[in-house]
Amino acid sequence: MNDQDSTREATLRSFFAENFPLGGDASAVGRDDSLLEAGIIDSTGVLELIGFVETTYDIVVPDEDLLPENFDSIANVLRYLERRLPE
Amino acid sequence: MSGEPAAGAFAELLEFDAERALEEITSWLRRTIAHTLRRKGVVVGVSGGVDSSVVAALGARALGAEHVLAVLSPEADSAPETLELSRLAVAASGIRAVEEDLTPVLDALGCYRRRDEIVSEIVPGYTSEWKMKIVLPPILAGTRLRLFTLVARSPSGEEVTQRLPADAYRALVAAMNFKQRARKTLEYYHADRLGYAVAGTPNRLEYDQGFFVKNGDGSADAKPIAHLYKTQVYRLADVLGLPEQIRARVPTTDTYSLSQTQEEFYFSVPLRTLDLCLFARDRGLGAGDVAAVSGLSAEDVERVFADIDAKRRAAAYLHAPPLLVEPA
Numbered sequence: 570m571n572d573q574d575s576t577r578e579a580t581l582r583s584f585f586a587e588n589f590p591l592g593g594d595a596s597a598v599g600r601d602d603s604l605l606e607a608g609i610i611d612s613t614g615v616l617e618l619i620g621f622v623e624t625t626y627d628i629v630v631p632d633e634d635l636l637p638e639n640f641d642s643i644a645n646v647l648r649y650l651e652r653r654l655p656e
Numbered sequence: 657m658s659g660e661p662a663a664g665a666f667a668e669l670l671e672f673d674a675e676r677a678l679e680e681i682t683s684w685l686r687r688t689i690a691h692t693l694r695r696k697g698v699v700v701g702v703s704g705g706v707d708s709s710v711v712a713a714l715g716a717r718a719l720g721a722e723h724v725l726a727v728l729s730p731e732a733d734s735a736p737e738t739l740e741l742s743r744l745a746v747a748a749s750g751i752r753a754v755e756e757d758l759t760p761v762l763d764a765l766g767c768y769r770r771r772d773e774i775v776s777e778i779v780p781g782y783t784s785e786w787k788m789k790i791v792l793p794p795i796l797a798g799t800r801l802r803l804f805t806l807v808a809r810s811p812s813g814e815e816v817t818q819r820l821p822a823d824a825y826r827a828l829v830a831a832m833n834f835k836q837r838a839r840k841t842l843e844y845y846h847a848d849r850l851g852y853a854v855a856g857t858p859n860r861l862e863y864d865q866g867f868f869v870k871n872g873d874g875s876a877d878a879k880p881i882a883h884l885y886k887t888q889v890y891r892l893a894d895v896l897g898l899p900e901q902i903r904a905r906v907p908t909t910d911t912y913s914l915s916q917t918q919e920e921f922y923f924s925v926p927l928r929t930l931d932l933c934l935f936a937r938d939r940g941l942g943a944g945d946v947a948a949v950s951g952l953s954a955e956d957v958e959r960v961f962a963d964i965d966a967k968r969r970a971a972a973y974l975h976a977p978p979l980l981v982e983p984a
Contacts, residue, residue: 606962608969612792615801616822632819635801 574647581643584621589614600644605637615640622646628653663949669935670949674891678717681880685718685855688878695853697723698878699843702753703910704741706893706902707881708857713749713896714880715855721750725846729839731758732768733913737905744899754846761838770831774824779808779816786810789914790820790828795924795963796956802924809914832911836872853877859889861930865964866971867922874974885931925960933960 578600585598589609604610610618618640619630639649663670689695697719700712715724726749728742739755746753762768768784776782788808795802804820806828820828840854847854856876858868863882868874881889886907893903907918907927923930929950936946936957943957950957 605966608966611966611970612802612804613822613825616803616820616825619801619803620821632800635803636799637801640801 574651577647577650578643580625581646584618584625585609585643588617588621598643601642603637603641604643605641618646622650626650626654665939665941665945666932666935666949669885669887669931672888672891674888674895677884677888677892678714678895681714682718685714685878685880689719689853693853693877695847695851695877697725697850697852698855699725699727699847699850699852700751700855701839701843701857701873702726702728702742702745703857704738704745704902705905705907705910706898707859707862707889709741709745709748709898709902710889710893710896711855711857711880712745712751713898714892716749716751717896722752723852724749724751725850725852726751726753727756727839727843727846728753729756729758729842731762731835733835733911735908735910735915738910741902741905745902748897748899748902756842758835758838758842762834765834765838767831767834771828774827774831775806775808778806778818778820778824781810782808782816787913789912789916789921790825791916791920792922792924794919795959796952799959807914833869833872835911836869836874840872840875847877855880856882858882860885861923861927861934864934864971865923865967866974867918868974870974885935886927887931924963929960930964933957934964937961937964 582596582598598604598607598609602609604614604618619635622628622640623630634649637645639645685698689698698715700708700715702708702712712724712726726742726746728739728746730739730742743753771788772782772784775786775788779786782788786808788806791805791807793800793802793805804825806818806820806824808816808818810816843854846852854876856873856879858873858879859881860883862868863879881892884892890903909916909918909921919926925933929952932946932950936942943954943961946952946957947954952960
C-alpha cells in the first residue's frame with residue numbers, strides 16, 4: 570500500500586467513524602469487511618458513501634459502477650479510486 | 657432438491673387454513689380488547705387496501721360492527737380511488753366511519769412545502785404542480801447496488817429521474833412521515849373520546865421488515881394480522897368476503913403524489929416471492945428450498961435473504977421502545 574492509499578484509507582475510515590454507528594472506532598472496520606453484510610451501512614448508507622466519494626474526490630460515479638466490487642469494502646473503494654483518479 | 661418435498665416445507669404458508677385463523681384472531685381480539693386493554697371497541701385507520709380492510713372486518717366479527725370505528729383520512733396526494741375503496745371496505749363490514757381530510761393538517765405542518773423545497777433543489781423547473789415519488793430498483797434486476805431514485809413528472813408529462821443524495825432522501829422521507837403520524841394522531845383522538853383501542857394494520861412483511869413509520873402507522877394497541885404473510889391476508893380477505901376491488905388493488909404506499917407500489921418503494925421483490933423467502937428465513941429453510949417452489953435461482957434467493965437480513969437490522973430501531981436507564 571502506497572502513501573496515497575494510506576491517506577485515502579484514513580479519509581474513508583474517518584468518514585465511516587463519523588457517519589456510521591461504530592462507536593467512533595474506525596479501526597472496527599476491517600479492510601476487506603463487507604460493509605453491507607456486516608451491517609455497517611444500509612441502503613441510505615450506500616447513498617451517503619457514494620455522495621462522499623463523489624464530493625471528496627470530485628468525480629461522478631456512473632450507474633454502471635454501482636457494484637459491490639467497487640463499494641462494499643474499504644479495499645474495494647480504494648481500488649475503485651485508484652482506477653478513477655489520475656496518478 | 658425435488659419440488660415436492662420443498663413444497664411440503666412451505667405447506668403452512670401455501671395451504672393456510674384461513675377459517676381457523678379467523679377463529680383464532682377474532683377470539684384473540686375479544687380477549688385483548690375487552691380484558692387485556694379494557695377498551696370498548698377499536699378504531700381502525702382504513703385506507704382501501706386489503707390489510708386495513710381485513711382488520712376492520714376482523715374487528716366487526718370479533719366485537720360487533722357497532723364497536724368498530726373506521727377513520728378515513730385522505731389527503732392531497734391520495735390516489736383517486738382511495739376514498740371510494742375505503743368506503744367500500746366500511747360498507748362491507750357494516751361499521752361506522754368518520755372522514756377526516758388530512759390536507760389542512762399536513763399543510764400546517766409544512767409537509768408539502770418541505771417536500772417541494774427539497775425536490776426543487778434536485779429537479780430544475782420543479783413546481784408544486786409536478787408529481788413525484790421515490791423508487792428503489794428491483795433486487796432481482798442485477799447485482800448493482802440499489803440506490804433510491806427520485807422520479808418527478810411535470811404537468812405536461814415530462815419525466816425526470818435523478819439519483820437522490822442521502823440528505824435529500826432523509827429529508828423527503830421525514831416530510832412524508834408527517835402523513836402517517838398525523839393519521840395516527842387522529843385515530844387516537846377518536847379512540848380516546850370513545851374509550852376504544854387502536855388496531856394496527858401491518859401484515860407480517862411490513863412488521864418484520866420495518867415498512868412503517870415509528871410513532872406513525874407503526875403505533876397501535878393491538879396488531880391482529882402482524883403474524884400473517886401477505887398471501888395469508890389475501891386468503892383471510894376471501895373468507896371474510898371483502899369486495900373484489902379491494903382484494904385486487906395493487907399494494908401501494910399511497911403517500912407520494914405519483915402512484916407508487918410498495919414493491920418499488922421498499923420491498924423490491926414481488927410480495928408473493930417475499931412471502932416465500934421470509935417464511936424460509938423464519939423456518940431455517942435454505943435458498944434451494946425457495947428456489948424449488950418459486951422458479952427463482954438459488955443465487956437470487958440468497959440476494960433476497962441478504963436484503964431481508966439488512967432490513968431486519970434497520971427495523972430494530974423502529975421496533976425499539978423508549979429505552980430507560982437501568983440503575984446498576
